Amino acid sequence: MTNAEPLPDRLEGAGAAEALERLMRTRIRPETRMQCRVCWFVYDPAEGLPDWGVEPGTPFEELPADWACPDCGHPKAAFLPADGSL
Numbered sequence: 001m002t003n004a005e006p007l008p009d010r011l012e013g014a015g016a017a018e019a020l021e022r023l024m025r026t027r028i029r030p031e032t033r034m035q036c037r038v039c040w041f042v043y044d045p046a047e048g049l050p051d052w053g054v055e056p057g058t059p060f061e062e063l064p065a066d067w068a069c070p071d072c073g074h075p076k077a078a079f080l081p082a083d084g085s086l
């Protein structure tokens with residue numbers, strides 16, 4: 001598996017969520033910025049969220065399982081890698 005695998009144009013059927021999650025795992029690195037697909041809030045691991053008790057340098061993966069988007073309250077599952085647009 002390389003990390004050059006593109007996101008598919010469309011995801012359909014029962015396996016879509018699973019396929020998306022697998023794709024994300026191949027693309028998320030400790031320094032990967034993650035973007036909320038609901039409100040477009042971006043979590044930058046280099047900056048963390050000091051106001052929320054998240055130290056700078058905390059990878060998205062290490063955020064608590066019950067962590068939610070500070071802006072819209074959606075769970076971690078609502079986030080997608082944002083670095084593709086850099």
Ligand SMILES: [Zn+2]
Nearest residue numbers: 036039069072
């Ligand atoms: Zn959000």
